[in-house]
Structure formats: structure tokens, C-alpha cells
Amino acid sequence: LPSSMASVKTNGKRLCVIGAGPSGTAQLRSFKTLQDQGVAIPQIVCFEKQAELGGLWNYNWRTGLNAKGEPVHGSMYRYLWSNGPKEALEFADYGFEEHFGHAIPSYPPREVLFDYIKGRVEKAGVRPWIRFNSTVRRVTYSEETKLFTVVVETNGPSEISETFDHVVVASGHFSTPFVPSFPGFEKFEGRIMHAHDFRDAVEFRGKDVLIIGSSYSAEDISSQLYKYGVNHVTLCYRSAPMPFSWPDNFDVRPLITHVNKDTCYFKDGTSKRMDAIILCTGYIHHFPFMEDKLKLKTQNRLVPAMLHKGILFKDNHNLMYLGMQDQWFTFNMFDIQAWYARDVVMGRITLSPVQDLENEYNALRAKEDSLEGDEASIRFQAEYMQDLQTQIDYPYFDIEGCVKLFLEWKHNKHTDIMDFRNHAHRSLKTGTMAPIHHTPWLHALDDSMACYLNKVEGPIDPNLLKANEYIKILSQKLADSGIAVPSEPDMPLSNTVMPGAADLTSTSHSARRADYEGSTRIEVAPM
DSSP states (O other), X not given: OOGGGTTSOEEEEEEEEEOOSHHHHHHXXXXXXXXXXXXXEEEEEEEOSSSSSOGGGSOOOOOSBOTTSXXXXXOOOTTOBOSSOGGGSOBTTBOHHHHHSSOOOSSOBHHHHHHHHHHHHHHHTOGGGEEOSOEEEXXXXXXXXXXXXXXEEOSSSOEEEEEESEEEEOOXXXXXXXXOOOTTGGGOSSEEEEGGGOOOGGGGTTOEEEEEOOXXXXXXXXXXXXXXXXXXXXXXXXXXXXXXXXXXXXXXEEOEEEEETTEEEETTSOEEEOSEEEEOOOXXXXXXXXXXXXXXXXXXXXXXXXXXXXXXXXXXXXXXEOSOSOOSSXXXXXXXXXXXXXXXXXTOSOXXXXXXXXXXXXXXXXXXXXXXXXXXXXXXXXXXXXXXXXXXXXXXXXXXXXXXXHHHHHHHHHHOTTTGGGOOOBOTTTOOBOOBOSSOGGGOOOOOHHHHTOOOSSOOOHHHHHOHHHHHHHHHHHHHTTOOXXXXXXXXXXXSOOBOHHHHHOOSTTGGGSOGGGOXXXXXXXX
């Protein structure tokens, strides 16, 4: 029993959470809110296979196998910045301003988001509920005892076995890659990898790279390659190309048919020599530790198969899966699901008869199949969240405001895929407009939290901070470089070092190949 729960009033039940990423820690946080109210809660144990919490946000340089010989869980790579506005994933009970002490720009790098996730866990005091370096090997269920048996391997070769009344699977579905094969791959004279094993765009500096796929991984890795000096990117797709205007050293082609040595051939009859092929072909829902009768088997859909309410395993509602949907919403959706799962466990929600739940599931699947366009999909997932939110006591989260934020974000991406991260958005929690980052994204080659949050050394005239002229000066510097600036009249700019003229004007493809250690910065002179 976690030491932090030893003196806590419990209700005699035991609950297992598998995974300590955003979904798993959301589940812990949900029960902690009841514990803080003096409510008797189950004894909770969270098993995490990694040495730290955070799930995919916990970067690991390893690919293939980890130190234990297990498949590496993480798909995170260096230099990743959020590909959506942080305002769309802000926790309703723990904002960015609370964590960092001030507003920060809208598109933070991985390390910043990782720190934010950990901050809420530390504030809630649920870290002791997590057993790290604990790999779940098997989960079975007994119809006789109505208990789950969870077998776990820790640091040593021995296994431990524990029983639970409820199990929550929160291990995610972005860790087991879907890896297609094409004729000639076995003799390709270059590098072939899946996005799961991509770690560093610098590896491909000066090279010609083929990206297979047309979703988020393809979009972001292509942008990373451009930022860090790739020579040429070819994007190929199976059903439809990504709807963006790409830089001059990109081209878009239909799917490849085969490979011969270093040359890739495409369905339109064209061909091109490549140094590397990156498969951005998605992931599969894979739960090898689950007994077959408990195993979720679904494609990546807004309404995943086999789950009532998108959470409850159809054949056994004491088993729950969090975050298994195709996702527009993320952290706050995981929270709402976790609060709903908690209230089912606690008996605070009375579920409809199974047949009614099944009818609802079938109706939602049919509606999903009829959706056309991204906005319809976003609103469909928003309606799902609203349905859950009305039944729980999760702090208010402006779902409709988040929908509008997503639409604004998509508009910015379609306007300029390399520029959307330079925009600022308003917090749905506090109403604060985010500042503009001190360096445009294409030139922000250092993704460390220290650099991202770096403040100007020395005082700034307070009158300048108040003056519209100060904002106009900084905005004009960006506008002169072709970088869009939101027109909000009260939009602040970070109290940070502003990019020098060399940074702002060196937009040529070749200029970005220079190592960022040699880049220059100047301070904005007072008026």
C-alpha cells in the first residue's frame, strides 16, 4: 500500500492504474480530490514501467529496446514543440500561470509541458501512489471471485501478483508502431525508420528524405526536418495529401509502389533518389499484458470499439480504458474521462442498462461514420466531453471556447504551416493573452526550458512595458520579416531577449543549417 495512503480512510476496495502518463495521473488526481474531502476511496496502486511519470512526454534517447530488453515505450523526439496551442490542453484545476508564475507563449517545447504535467502531480501529492520501474505482465479476471489479478515485474527478474476490484488501463496507444512494407525495402541503400524511432532532425541535415503518411507525425517531422536543414522532403500519401502550402524544397506525391536501391517509385509514375525513408504511418492499440477476453481491440477512432461511454469495457465495466480515442482534445478530455471513471467506481454514477449503453454506442459509431471535415469531428468530440462533464464535478472547462480555439489554430496552420506556432492565444481558464515567444519558431533551435523561459538581464523601463509603442516596435520587427502577429490590442510580448536582425532576416533554407550555438541575439533598445 503506498505510504501516502496508509492512514487514509479507504472503502475496502482496491484499484489498479496502469500507466502514469497524462491519463493515469488524471485518474490519481480525480481520486485525490475526494480524499481531500474526507471521502473513503479505494486503495490505489499505479504501475509505471518507466523510471519517471509523464508517459510519452518523458523523453528517452533509446530506440528499439530499453535497458531491460523491453520495447521502448516513448515516441518523443528532441526539438518537439507542442503542435497545438497549450490553451487547448490546460488543466481546469491547474493552469500554466499557476505553475510557472506568469503567462507563457502558446506553443511550448516538450520539456516545458513535461514540467507542467509533473507540477500538477507534485501539487496533488499523488506521486507516492506510483510504483516506478514496474512492468505489468499479465492482467486476468476471475468470474468466481470478481477480482482482477495483476502480475508485475519490477527491477528484478521476479514477479509479484496482486488482486484488485477495478483496473484502469491508461498506457496510451502511441507506443506500438504500425509498420507497412513496400517491395524493395529490404535492399534500400539508405535509412528506413518509423516515426516511433525518430529522435533528432539534425541527423537528416543536407539529406533527401521521403515521408510516408499524412497525419500529425508526418506534418511535424517534416517541419522539424525543414527547420534543421534537410535538403529536400518528399511527402507521399495513401488517400489524400496534407492540406498545407509547403516550402520550396518540398514536393508531394501519391504513395510509393516500390524501391530499387536508393530510388523510390510512386503511383504517378515518377521516381526520386532518397537518402532516408521515415514511416509516419501511425500506431496500433496494443495491450499484450491483457488477457484476451479483457483486451481492447480497436482502430483509431473517435468512438473506439468495445467501450461504453468511450471508457467502460463492454463485457466488464470494472475494467476501464482512458484516452483510447482518436484525439482532438487531450489532457482535459483525459481528466473528464478519469473523473467519470472515478464516479462509476465510487457508485456516484448509476449506469444505464447495458442494452441502452449498447444502443448509444451504435448510434455514436454511425454518427462518426457520417462526419465530414475536421470541424465536424472536433464538435463531435466536444459533444462527447460535454455529455460526460454534465455528470461529474470536474472544474468548469470551456469546451465550446476550446472548439473555437481549435478552429483558429487550424486556420493558422492552413495559412502558414511553418508560422502557426508564432501566434498567441488567450487562456480559457484565466482569460490572459499569451505573450509572443522571444524567437520565431523556425529560428528557435534551442528547445530547452531554460532558453524558452529566458528573461532579459537587467531592468526594462516600466513605462515601455505599458506603452503601445513598445508593442508596435516588436510587432513591426516581426512583420518586417513576414511573421504574422495577432491583432489583439492587449497582447503582451515576453519580457525576453528579442531575436537579432540576423535571426529575423536569415530565413533562407541554407542559413538554418548553421548550428544554433553560433546564433546571435540582441536586446530591444529602449525608445
